[in-house]
Amino acid sequence: MVFSKATGYGIRALAYLARQTDVRLCGLSEIADSENIPPVYLRKLLGELRRHRIIRSVKGIHGGYLLAREPQKVTLWDVFMVLDPNPYLDECILCHSQDKRKTCPFCGEWKRIGSDLIKLLKKQTIADFAKKTLKAS
Helix, strand or coil: CCCCHHHHHHHHHHHHHHCCCCCCCECHHHHHHHHCCCHHHHHHHHHHHHHCCCEEEECCCCCEEEECCCHHHCEHHHHHHHHCCCCCCCCCCCCCCCCCCCCCCCHHHHHHHHHHHHHHHHHCEHHHHHHHHHHHC
C-alpha cells in the first residue's frame, strides 16, 4: 500500500473541512464521527497539519478546526509529505533497491508508477477530493 492510514485519514479530515458550506470551526469529535476516524489518532494528525499551517485551530469550549488555506490550494501531495514524509516511492517494492539502474525486472515499472503517482498527487487538491467524495455519498 502506498498511502499510510495517516495520510488517508488526513485527506478525509481535510475534505470534511472543505465540504463545510459556511466557514466555521469543526470539533474533533464531529470530524472523527463523520469520517469514522479514531479521535485520539485524528488529534495527532490534526496537530501535525496545524504545525504545517494547512489547518488552523482554536482552543476552548467553542474551539475547533478549519482550513488555513483555500482547499484548491492544498494538494494531496502537500498532505502526503506532511503525514508520510518518507513514502518509499524511490524504492522498488519488490527488491527494495533505490539504485537508478534496473536491479530487478520490476524496478523500471515501479519508478514509472511512482513518478505517475507523484504527478497525480501534485495535481489533485483537497477541493477535488471533497467534491468527488460528496458525489459518492
